[in-house]
Amino acid sequence: MFEIEFNEPFYSVCTCCGSNTTSLTRFVKRDGNAYAVYYAFFTEGHSGLTGLVSIGEWGIEEIPKDRYAFGFDMMVTGESYRAMIINAENTPWGKADILGQKLTREEAMLHPWLKDVYEIIDLMADQDDEVRGFFGQEIVH
């Protein structure tokens, strides 16, 4: 069972339109142990959210070789959302070594942990108020 650890979002301003941009870093526990981290980046008025889920022994200091990063895009469609796995390098966190090996879309789709990634994305959409607020917004452009 997964559990999100919430903390303060980081806010900035979109370089294209000047709207408020939100960056989230959330630790995810599985059965009480550090298991994953997800990142989400979205801008008021934009239709899409970009995220990354990094899974693999998040409790220890060094970077284990079995830590993997899965990138995703989410589109707002009314009350629901659509998530699509993308190349992890094509996200705002593509250069961060600590997140583990950046999987391409093809690698991610074959990875045994993909079901956990989808479960974490679902949990984020269900429980993360910042993300829920974004999905509930009116799209301007």
Ligand SMILES: [Zn+2]
């Ligand atoms: Zn913008």
